[in-house]
Amino acid sequence: MLRIPGPTPCPEEVLQAMTKQMINHRGVEFQALIGSITSRLKEFFQTKGDVLILTASGTGGMEAAVVNTLSPGDKVLAVCNGVFGERFAAIAETFGAEVTRLSFPWGQPDDPDAVRRTLASDKSIKAVLVTHNETSTGVTSDLAAISAVVKQYDKLLLVDAVSSLSSIDLQTDSWGCDVVITGSQKGWMVPPGLAFISMSENAWKAHAQARMPRFYWDFAQAKKYLKSGQTPWTPAVSIFYALDVALELMANEGLVNIFARHARIGQKTRDQVKALGLPLFAVEKYASNTVTAVKAADGLDTNRLLQILREEHDVILAEGQGKLAGKIFRIAHLGWVTETDIDAVIERLRAALPKAGFSAAST
Ligand SMILES: *Cc1c(COP(=O)(O)O)cnc(C)c1O
Helix, strand or coil, X not given: CECCCCCCCCCHHHHHHXXXXXXXXXXXXXXXXXXXXXXXXXHHHCCCCEEEEEECCHHHHHHHXXXXXXXXXXXXXXXECCHHHHHHHHHHHHCCCEEEEEECCCCCCCCHHHHHHHHHXXXXXXXXXXXXXXXXXXEECCHHHHHHHHHHCCXXXXXXXXXXXXXXCCCCCXXXXXXEEEECCCCCCCCCCEEEEEECHHHHHHHHHCCCCCCCCCHHHHHHHHHCCCCCCCCCHHHHHHHHHHHHHHHHHCHHHHHHHHHHHHHHHHHHHHHCXXXXXXXXXXXXXXXXXXXXXXXXXXXXXXXXXXHHHCCECXXXXXXXXXXXXXXXXXXXXXXXXXXXXXXXXXXXHHHHCCXXXXX
C-alpha cells in the first residue's frame, strides 16, 4: 500500500493501457491522441488558454515555466513555505533571476497581505512564484486571494500546482494564473513521466521577451509542434496511453466529485490522526486535502515507524523532507484513493505506533 505524494497508485486499466505497442509519434494516431488529451487537460486546468505536455517530472515543468517567461536579471518574488517553494526560488536563481524570498513558517500558508505589502514596496518585481499546495508540509495556500493581489499589481504569476491540480480546485483563468504546472504522478493516477503546463496570453507575451537559455524546454517549439499534433522531441508515448485512460476515468467521476472526494478523505485522515493522539503539522484551516503531515510527538521515532509500517504492515508512508526529516511523517491521499484506503492506513498506524516509541494513549 503506497501512500506517498507521488508516484501514486494507478488503477489497473491505466497500467494495462501501457502494454500497448509503440506508435509513430509523428503519425496520425499520436496526433489524435495528443489532441484529445490536450483538450481534456484544459478542462481540468479550467482554462481556455494553451496547455503543453512535456516529457518531464514536475521539476522539469517548473524549470520550463521559469526559462520560458523570464530573463536573467529579472526581479522575481518567490513566496516560500516549504521545500518546493524553495526549489522554485532556486530554479529561478540558477538561471540568473534576481530572487527575493517572502518566507513563511513551515506548516503555515502564504499570506496574501504580506504579498501585497511586498509588491507595493517594490515596483520592479516582474513575476511571482507561488506553491499552491506545499507537499512537504501539507499546506494549501489561498491561491485565489494571492492571485487577486498579484493581478492587482499586474505581475506575472507562476504557480506550482504539482500536487494540487486535478485534486483541489484551481481556476486557472478566473484566478488569472499565468503559468500553472502539474505532474502526471501526483493526482492524475498516471505513472511519472509527464508534466502539464498552462500558458495564459500574458505568459506568451512574457515568453516573447524571455531570454533565459532553453532548448529542450522551448515553448515556441512545443507550441509550433502541437499545431500539427506533435511534440518537438520524442514523448513518453506509454504515459500518454495511460493518461488517456486516466482522463476518461476522471471525466466519468467529474471534477466537482473528485474535489469533494479529496476534501472528504483529507478531513477523514486529519480526524483519524488526531483520534490516535497525534498532532497535525499544518495549521488546520489550511491543511491540505492531498497530503497530511503528522508531527512526531510523545517519543515517536518516525524512521522506526515508517520502517515498521513498511516491513510488518505493507504500508509505505513518506518521511519529512529537508529540515523536517525526523520531525514529521506524511500520509498522501491524492489521485486513486478511497476512504477504505485511509481506514487501512490508520488501522496499521495504530498497531505500529507503540512499537515506534509513541507513548500517548490511543483510542
Ligand atoms: C512532487 C512535487 C514537485 C515535483 O517533483 P518531481 O519529483 O520533479 O516530479 C514539485 N512541487 C510540488 C509541490 C510537488 O509536490
